[in-house]
Amino acid sequence: xxSIFSDFNNSTxxxxxxxxxxxxxxxxxEMYGKQFFFQLLQNGAFNQSRQEKEMFSNGMRLDVEDSLxxxxxxxxxxxxxxxxxxxxxxxxxxLYWQSLGLFxxxxxxxxxxxxxxxxxxxxxxxxxxxxxxxxxxxLLPLPGGKMGLPLVGEMFHLFIFGANYQRQRRKKYGNIxxxxxxxxxxxxxxxxxxxxxxxxxxxxxxRCRWPSTTRRILGEDGIVNxxxxxxxxxxxxxxxxxxPKYMGTYAPIVQTGIKEHLKEWRDQKEIxxxxxxxQMVSKVMMTVLLGIDPNDPDIQLYIRAADDIINSILSLxxxxxxxxxxxGLRARKFVFDKLESELxxxxxxxxxxxxxxxxxxxxxxxxxxxxxxxxxxxxKLKLRNLQNLALEFIFAGTQSLQCACSSMMVxxxxxxxxVARLRTEIKQHGLWETPxxxxxxxxxxxxxxxxxxxxxxxRVTPTIxxxxxxxxxxxxLGGYQVPRGWQVMYSIRLTHEDTAGHVLQNxxxxxxxxxxxxxxxxxxxxxxxNQQAENGKGSSSSKIREASHVCSxxxxxxxxxxxxxxxxxxAGKNYGLLFLRVLVFxxxxxxxxxxxxxxxxxxxxxxxxxxxxxxxxLPIAKQCNV
Numbered sequence: 001x002x003s004i005f006s007d008f009n010n011s012t013x014x015x016x017x018x019x020x021x022x023x024x025x026x027x028x029x030e031m032y033g034k035q036f037f038f039q040l041l042q043n044g045a046f047n048q049s050r051q052e053k054e055m056f057s058n059g060m061r062l063d064v065e066d067s068l069x070x071x072x073x074x075x076x077x078x079x080x081x082x083x084x085x086x087x088x089x090x091x092x093x094x095l096y097w098q099s100l101g102l103f104x105x106x107x108x109x110x111x112x113x114x115x116x117x118x119x120x121x122x123x124x125x126x127x128x129x130x131x132x133x134x135x136x137x138x139l140l141p142l143p144g145g146k147m148g149l150p151l152v153g154e155m156f157h158l159f160i161f162g163a164n165y166q167r168q169r170r171k172k173y174g175n176i177x178x179x180x181x182x183x184x185x186x187x188x189x190x191x192x193x194x195x196x197x198x199x200x201x202x203x204x205x206x207r208c209r210w211p212s213t214t215r216r217i218l219g220e221d222g223i224v225n226x227x228x229x230x231x232x233x234x235x236x237x238x239x240x241x242x243x244p245k246y247m248g249t250y251a252p253i254v255q256t257g258i259k260e261h262l263k264e265w266r267d268q269k270e271i272x273x274x275x276x277x278x279q280m281v282s283k284v285m286m287t288v289l290l291g292i293d294p295n296d297p298d299i300q301l302y303i304r305a306a307d308d309i310i311n312s313i314l315s316l317x318x319x320x321x322x323x324x325x326x327x328g329l330r331a332r333k334f335v336f337d338k339l340e341s342e343l344x345x346x347x348x349x350x351x352x353x354x355x356x357x358x359x360x361x362x363x364x365x366x367x368x369x370x371x372x373x374x375x376x377x378x379x380k381l382k383l384r385n386l387q388n389l390a391l392e393f394i395f396a397g398t399q400s401l402q403c404a405c406s407s408m409m410v411x412x413x414x415x416x417x418x419v420a421r422l423r424t425e426i427k428q429h430g431l432w433e434t435p436x437x438x439x440x441x442x443x444x445x446x447x448x449x450x451x452x453x454x455x456x457x458x459r460v461t462p463t464i465x466x467x468x469x470x471x472x473x474x475x476x477l478g479g480y481q482v483p484r485g486w487q488v489m490y491s492i493r494l495t496h497e498d499t500a501g502h503v504l505q506n507x508x509x510x511x512x513x514x515x516x517x518x519x520x521x522x523x524x525x526x527x528x529x530n531q532q533a534e535n536g537k538g539s540s541s542s543k544i545r546e547a548s549h550v551c552s553x554x555x556x557x558x559x560x561x562x563x564x565x566x567x568x569x570x571a572g573k574n575y576g577l578l579f580l581r582v583l584v585f586x587x588x589x590x591x592x593x594x595x596x597x598x599x600x601x602x603x604x605x606x607x608x609x610x611x612x613x614x615x616x617x618l619p620i621a622k623q624c625n626v
Contacts, residue, residue: 040186052151060463073602126150130185133483135474140481143187145169145178153180162603163465175498177480182211182468186487187477190494192556194478196461198469198490199558199566201574203228203395204491206469206488217328219393220456222388224569234369234385235377238571240403241368244441247574249363250288251441252302254582257284257294257437265617266591273406273615274608281402281579282306288575289393291342298338305331306394313395314605335394336387342462346370347383364391365575397572403585403608404576409602411457411512413615415592418453418514422588425449436586442583446540450513458562459505459511466491468565493607494563499550504609508600516561592618 015231090247110185130147148154157165158181167189174538175190189198196400198206208224222236235289240246261280265271282303285291292302319326346354346367351374366386373381412419425447426432431439445451469488476480482488498503504511515521551559563570570576594616 006444009075037585037588046272062591090282100178100417107181118380122150123148124386130180134487135340135481138474138481138483140479143176143178143480143485144173144477147178147180147185148191152184153183153186155181162505163493166491167497169401170494176480178376181487181489184470184487185490186468187480189477189480189488189490191498192495192558195490195561196556196558196565197563198488199561199568201475202469202567205471205475205482209313209470209487211317213315213325213328214313216317217332218391219332219384219388220394221384224395225394226388230385233380234389235571237369237372237378237381238365238389240372241365242572242574244574245577246363246365246368248441250365250575251444251578251582252437253288254284254579255364255436255439256285256584257523258579258582258586260618262586265359266619269618270368270614270616272611273409273613274402274611277405277409278398278404279303281405282398284579285393285397285401287362287364288503289365289391289572290339291362291367293362301334302338302474306398307331309335309391309394310399335391339387340383343370343383343386347386365393379530393572397575399606401576401579404457404461404580406609406613407461407463407607408454408457408580408584409512409593409615410595410599410609411460411588412453412611413586413595414599416510419588419593421449422453422584426589431585432589435581439585441578443494444578444585447581447585449514449519450581450584451577452518453584455518455560456512456514457580459560459599460515461509462492462496462562462609463606464562465493465603465605465607467568478485493603495559495561499555500549505601510541510601516551516554520553552600590620592617 010595029311081232121221131142134142146154148157154165159161161168169179169188170190174192189195202208206566210218210225218224220231222228223231223238226234251257254621258280261276261283265276283294283299286296286299286302287294292299296302308324309332312324312331315324317325317330319329343366347370354371354374366389369389370381370386372378429446431442431447466489469490471482471484471486474484476482477488482570493504500511500517502511558565563573563576596614596616597612599613600610601612
């Protein structure tokens with residue numbers, strides 16, 4: 001070894017091929033420098049053992065203290081006269097980056113490019129499979145679109161990008177496109193004409209279908225999941241219980257509950273709007289819909305149970321510890337047991353006891369459903385029907401209403417001119433100094449601009465962005481086929497935007513103007529212009545220009561659908577509108593609102609302000625109604 005590496009200043013030296021000479025790594029480092037050693041190692045000058053090769057491949061990290069041995073390959077030529085320590089070979093940094101580049105290239109090809117190519121191939125096969133599920137007996141084509149990833153479809157797109165995902169698909173494919181949602185091929189419909197076809201086709205071409213978790217949580221003896229006979233029987237009784245005849249009896253309970261919470265908010269001065277609205281809506285709902293006393297010691301248990309029920313509706317159906325679905329099942333049992341003790345005595349009461357007018361018990365929707373069933377001789381109504389109906393009230397009447405209330409408060413906190421208009425209207429009706437408990441249901445309904453504010457909230461930020469049906473047979477929709485068994489999803493949010501012709505709400509940016517759509521002044525001008533044109537006093541171009549605007553009077557009947565339409569329209573629509581009207585009425589009479597910090601709306605699965613959004617509630621200078 002020493003004879004071979006003794007002097008590199010001599011002439012060219014050739015290694016004898018018949019003998020393999022061994023050396024020690026630390027000695028080679030010390031004698032000839034690390035640059036020369038790494039160059040020999042890089043060029044394969046050594047026949048390394050397996051362990052040494054593994055060390056070299058793992059980032060070229062060699063420990064000079066290790067007594068690892070290498071074998072010098074035979075017939076290698078070293079050129080004399082070169083100053084090996086002076087850097088005749090490439091510098092170590094160059095070799096490091098060269099090796100790192102090679103490593104990164106191999107990593108990208110092996111761990112990124114190949115898997116991405118395989119994923120693309122699988123997605124193409126998935127697309128072919130889903131498209132192959134079309135009805136081949138129908139000559140109409142499927143709508144354009146993409147089926148997304150295998151099994152999950154485009155669910156990730158929806159939950160990550162929210163409404164912008166739907167807007168992008170609509171821009172690319174039009175108002176009807178196909179996708180894959182909730183485990184099934186889906187056709188999405190946007191626009192009043194297409195939505196009308198679906199909602200009026202309930203029972204003939206489409207039917208309602210909820211996930212299995214919904215059926216297990218809400219039960220199958222109510223409106224949502226009941227069979228056709230049960231659905232019609234329970235919904236008929238529920239709609240009567242929400243009629244104006246009974247709404248007047250619920251109004252004082254709603255007014256008292258809202259007034260008490262507003263007083264608490266003014267004392268706090270600054271509130272997290274979503275959580276505060278949840279407490280207010282839940283407590284009033286428990287009293288009005290279920291007949292539970294707001295001072296019940298278990299009221300917070302009811303509210304937590306309502307949250308668990310709502311969160312479990314669209315959860316994974318895993319009845320395991322720690323999973324949302326198990327929490328929902330426990331909450332269902334809690335509500336069932338509590339209501340059974342509350343309702344059984346009334347259910348088994350005689351007609352004389354049930355209709356006793358001297359009773360001091362507050363009216364509730366469940367109690368009125370039971371009374372109506374007695375009056376109509378409905379013998380098929382069971383206690384379990386009322387229990388299931390209570391769960392559906394919790395599902396439909398809690399989260400959607402708290403989202404609407406919090407959204408409306410955020411809108412008003414940014415629109416002082418709208419608040420001023422509301423106060424002017426209340427004063428014009430002589431209600432500014434009227435105590436809350438003396439304001440009637442009819443007087444609340446008479447406030448037209450307040451009604452416009454409520455509806456504008458539901459138009460711009462609809463709490464439920466859409467609904468799902470399933471095709472019972474293959475049918476035509478907008479020139480495309482909707483195959484039997486496919487889901488059909490209609491978008492409430494994008495239908496409102498399609499009618500308006502532009503985006504209404506996107507993140508913190510929001511268009512909120514009750515005069516534009518619901519309190520339109522142009523229609524009167526348009527009628528005058530049209531009359532003048534017919535009499536020859538105006539131009540036809542002005543007629544067309546004035547008539548081109550869109551408002552509630554000129555748009556289609558299915559252009560504004562926050563509660564749905566047709567046979568599946570929300571049974572609690574009147575209650576929701578009453579609650580929102582009372583809230584805006586009492587809110588602007590007693591407080592000034594100011595948004596604290598920024599504001600952002602969550603769009604999926606329901607439209608609502610982010611839980612971090614806060615609103616400042618300050619008492620106004622004069623309060624004669626508190």
